[in-house]
Amino acid sequence: MANPFEKPIYITSPLLPNAEDAANKISEIWESGQITNNGKQHKELTEQLEAYLQAPHLSLFNNGTLALLLGLKALGLTGEVITTPFTFPATVQALDWNGLTPVFCDIDPITLNIDASKIEALITERTSAILAVHVFGNPCDVEQIGKIAEKYKLKVIYDGAHVFGAKLNGRPISDFGDMTMFSFHATKLFNTIEGGALSVKSEDVLKKLNLLKNFGILNPEEVVLSGLNAKMNEVQAGIGIEVLKLVEEERSKRHQLMKLYEHNLAEIPGIRPITVLEGEESSYQYFVIEVDEQEFGFSRDWLHRELEKYNVYTRKYFYPLCSDFEWYRQLESAKPENLPKAQKAVKEVLSMPYYGKLPLEAVNQICQLIKELQQSSKALTRI
Numbered sequence: 588m589a590n591p592f593e594k595p596i597y598i599t600s601p602l603l604p605n606a607e608d609a610a611n612k613i614s615e616i617w618e619s620g621q622i623t624n625n626g627k628q629h630k631e632l633t634e635q636l637e638a639y640l641q642a643p644h645l646s647l648f649n650n651g652t653l654a655l656l657l658g659l660k661a662l663g664l665t666g667e668v669i670t671t672p673f674t675f676p677a678t679v680q681a682l683d684w685n686g687l688t689p690v691f692c693d694i695d696p697i698t699l700n701i702d703a704s705k706i707e708a709l710i711t712e713r714t715s716a717i718l719a720v721h722v723f724g725n726p727c728d729v730e731q732i733g734k735i736a737e738k739y740k741l742k743v744i745y746d747g748a749h750v751f752g753a754k755l756n757g758r759p760i761s762d763f764g765d766m767t768m769f770s771f772h773a774t775k776l777f778n779t780i781e782g783g784a785l786s787v788k789s790e791d792v793l794k795k796l797n798l799l800k801n802f803g804i805l806n807p808e809e810v811v812l813s814g815l816n817a818k819m820n821e822v823q824a825g826i827g828i829e830v831l832k833l834v835e836e837e838r839s840k841r842h843q844l845m846k847l848y849e850h851n852l853a854e855i856p857g858i859r860p861i862t863v864l865e866g867e868e869s870s871y872q873y874f875v876i877e878v879d880e881q882e883f884g885f886s887r888d889w890l891h892r893e894l895e896k897y898n899v900y901t902r903k904y905f906y907p908l909c910s911d912f913e914w915y916r917q918l919e920s921a922k923p924e925n926l927p928k929a930q931k932a933v934k935e936v937l938s939m940p941y942y943g944k945l946p947l948e949a950v951n952q953i954c955q956l957i958k959e960l961q962q963s964s965k966a967l968t969r970i
């Protein structure tokens with residue numbers, strides 16, 4: 588059997604500028620004397636990201652969760668919001684903090700995104716919006732979701748934490764829906780250490796967001812909205828400017844890693860890569876596989892544990908299902924029998940090591956390891 592890796596291999600490693608570039612940026616901020624509240628770095632990063640993402644109405648935040656929370660608030664939503672159980676806790680917690688009730692909709696077994704064909708049956712008089720997630724960089728069925736929203740006059744919000752820079756049929760991903768949230772957490776492709784943004788369609792909503800993230804303060808004399816403190820500071824924005832310079836190269840490295848994983852894993856029965864290139868440009872955020880226990884011979888949990896013995900730290904992601912959180916269990920839509928595809932996916936997904944600095948050779952070794960683990964354990968169980 589292959590030797591374990593000498594040093595642990597994790598699923599990601601933050602994209603960082605070199606220490607000298609970071610230090611120069613910090614000096615520049617220090618000399619300016621302004622370290623937060625819409626300073627020079629904040630303005631520059633906003634402009635650069637509006638251009639990069641082709642998102643003309645962009646507002647920066649200190650993290651993606653608060654961006655989403657205030658985005659929902661800015662749209663003035665009420666009652667119920669149809670969403671997916673297969674997501675990171677932040678998606679549904681942003682609903683909780685707005686006093687909105689999630690209505691969980693099952694997912695598509697291929698993309699693992701909300702199943703658009705199941706949304707309509709969940710709409711009631713109390714429904715005000717659809718909150719969908721572009722999971723692992725696979726875009727949702729934006730056409731169908733848009734049609735349903737138009738028919739029932741619902742708002743559409745996309746949690747786009749995984750789709751930085753993604754395009755669908757040549758259109759930037761934030762073209763779809765009323766707003767799209769991006770996360771700039773250290774684990775995301777583009778990061779500002781912690782941070783996030785909202786891209787919105789309406790200029791009025793943008794103005795409202797810029798007030799909401801700064802306590803609703805309009806001017807020194809007037810506070811016009813009940814907001815929060817969710818501003819991105821100058822150090823976050825300045826580091827973001829440096830990281831943005833590295834994003835294109837990171838994407839092309841990840842493209843190579845993805846192709847190599849796909850090539851190697853195609854030989855292993857029972858392993859299916861989830862993240863597929865849809866449309867023109869992927870976000871290259873995660874590389875996630877699904878382990879079919881029947882076909883592979885062993886469960887996802889088994890593979891996760893075995894790889895750990897060889898110093899390869901994969902992650903069960905997303906896990907657990909949001910509909911299984913204690914405070915949602917009494918909801919009709921959260922019942923496991925109503926969410927069969929999501930219940931299956933949550934037991935099968937495994938996020939693999941995936942970041943530009945990961946050598947191509949390591950991908951070969953990891954795939955070889957999976958193959959050997961499968962074969963030798965199968966031989967053992969036959970004895």
Ligand SMILES: *Cc1c(COP(=O)(O)O)cnc(C)c1O
Nearest residue numbers: 650651652675677748770771772
């Ligand atoms: C990372 C992530 C978030 C949260 O973003 P933060 O910037 O960490 O607050 C929300 N939704 C999804 C799907 C994520 O992956």
